[in-house]
Amino acid sequence: MxxxxxxxxxxxxxxxxxxxxxxxxxxxxxxxxxxxxxxxxxxxxxxxxxxxxxxxxxxxxxxxxGMDDLTLAIADELISRAMRDWTATGDWQADLRGLGLRIHTAYLAHPQAAVLTANRVTGRAHEVAADEAILGTLRRAGFPDPAAARIYHAFIDQSLAFAALDAASLALPAPARRADEEVWRATYARLPARTHPHIAATAGLLVGRMNDSAYPVALDMLLASAAAELAAPAGEG
The missing domain is CATH 1.10.10.60 (Homeodomain-like)
Structure with a gap:
């Protein structure tokens, strides 16, 4: 019972x-x-x-x-922290970018909790409020409902996927995390152009980028794609 x-x-x-x-x-x-x-x-x-x-x-x-019920409450609390004091400005791209970065930051503040909860759907008050805010932002921007649902799906899954990925790295023991980070310099940067020409050509760039989260770049790419779709003449896209 x-x-x-x-x-x-x-x-x-x-x-x-x-x-x-x-x-x-x-x-x-x-x-x-x-x-x-x-x-x-x-x-x-x-x-x-x-x-x-x-x-x-x-x-x-x-x-x-039970403990799973507590896990769902933790997930909803992380969303609550992301949404705290967030208000829409009317600039849909800026609003979604800000909200995405807030979600990412809130989860990374608690990496072990993020790994545990990022894949959960709670149906609780703060999660529902976040979903309503995202969908409302897209619909008010002029996206038809099929596009709004599709972009919402990509936006929230991208946010949580990067949160889980980056949190998993932060949750590693410090020696393991440092060892992973050093691989780009110790291995990739030393591969010869004779055998790995494309890695060798971009090694310096990879060393400078790969230990940072790609989420801001991926988020901007998603929003730019959505903006291009919105601006396309009817019948295109």
């Missing part, structure tokens, strides 16, 4: 935790984010979370149906 989740208004503990705090949905999510940052996904369990909160593990289930 599924566990009953207590409504938010009825969740306050009558007693404080060992740390002197009162449990809440937000406190549990924030503590879970900290545990993911410090210990990774394998270190986030109800028992350990309860210990970190100074409460019994069963207390977590007063707020969440």
């Amino acid at each position: 599924a566990k009953t989740v207590v409504p938010e208004a009825a969740r306050q503990r009558r007693r404080r935790t060992k740390q002197g705090t009162v449990l809440s949905h937000g406190l549990i999510v924030e503590t879970a984010l900290r545990m993911l940052r410090e210990h990774g996904a394998a270190g986030l369990t109800a028992r350990r979370l309860g210990r970190a909160l100074g409460a019994d593990a069963s207390s977590v289930y007063r707020y969440f149906r």
Whole structure:
């Protein structure tokens, strides 16, 4: 039988935790984010979370149906942080670029949480609000609904895919990350033109670029393609 989740208004503990705090949905999510940052996904369990909160593990289930429910809440919290204080300006390209960069930044601030949640669809309030904002921006710009849905799909998947990719790199142990970054200089930059002419020709450029995220460039390419489509005469594109 599924566990009953207590409504938010009825969740306050009558007693404080060992740390002197009162449990809440937000406190549990924030503590879970900290545990993911410090210990990774394998270190986030109800028992350990309860210990970190100074409460019994069963207390977590007063707020969440299970650990997967908590994972979805973490995903929605990351979207909430991306959307915080964002307002549309009426310039659809600038608005979507800003929002995409906000999503990327919010996820990279919590790389372990990003790896855990970037592929999840929560259907929760902040995710729904973000989707409404993106689709509204595209429709107000003049994209017909089929184009708006298609560009929205590409935009959000690109944002989350790069967030997951870049977060996975940040989540690596520091020695492994440094070793990966050094490969471009230690291996690619030393390949001879005789055997690898195209790599040799661009090696200096690769060394200068490949350890940085390609997301801003990819985002600009997506938005430029969408803008060209919008500007094309009817019947083209």
